[in-house]
Amino acid sequence: MTVEENGYLLMLGERIRELRARRGMTRKALAQQSGVSERYLAQLETGHGNISIILLRQIALGMGLPLVDLVREEPEQPPELTLLMQYLSRFSPKKLNWARGLLENELESSGKTGRSERIALIGLRGAGKTTLGSLLAKDLEVPFFELAKTIEQEAGAELSEIFSLYGQGAYRRYERRSLESIIENNERFVLVPGGSIVSEPATFEFLLSSCYTVWLKASPEEHMERVVAQGDYRPMKDSQEAMDDLRRIIAGRIAMYSKADAIVETSGKTVEQSLAALREVVVSA
Known part of the structure; x- marks a missing residue:
């Protein structure tokens, strides 16, 4: 070679x-x-x-x-989309972000979305999404959804069974359908999707354009501590390798998580402090 x-x-x-x-x-x-x-x-x-x-x-x-x-396994895309993608490919990251914001504002002004009424908390497991999300939903008096549970209801099986029996592709299809169902049937809510939703660009873009997203951010050490505190000791089986993998996962997802409308740092904070910070960014949305 x-x-x-x-x-x-x-x-x-x-x-x-x-x-x-x-x-x-x-x-x-x-x-x-x-x-x-x-x-x-x-x-x-x-x-x-x-x-x-x-x-x-x-x-x-x-x-x-x-x-x-x-x-490529997807169907041939419309020529309009092909041309648009070619045009946007010449944009800098800054201009791409501006163009996306312009489209979102157009949808908002036309009344086709109500993102500020639909809150989605993104981030890795251990960031406090479920704890803070359920408390925030109670404060706002809106429904609280964990996307993982909705997926299990849609599939009629636990997540582990979906992966083992049908694979990652099937999980991603259930994930998209479940997200669409929640958004279609609820005008206001607090939603907690899985941390890996950012790995599926089309689904993540749909989430960003449909919901006001907040990245709950924590240090790798706190992520690990919280997961273990939840009773999952698997990361400790090979703690150094697990921590290295965790750092790699965070590094690989930062660019996508950063697309959120707001960021709330939960490292070194109590639940009450984090909830107060979350309330502040949501109220100002």
């Missing part, structure tokens, strides 16, 4: 590792879900993937297409 091809495999491996972390999946979990051995995944993530990947890339390059166009 050429130096350029080796560089591509390294880039591909890093990308796969980043996406796995963003979804909160261990290599073992990905191996179980994909049917690909942990050993091969380890090779792929360190830049030693199968040569067939290079051949597939060569075919894509030969047609002047990005590799993703060859492996």
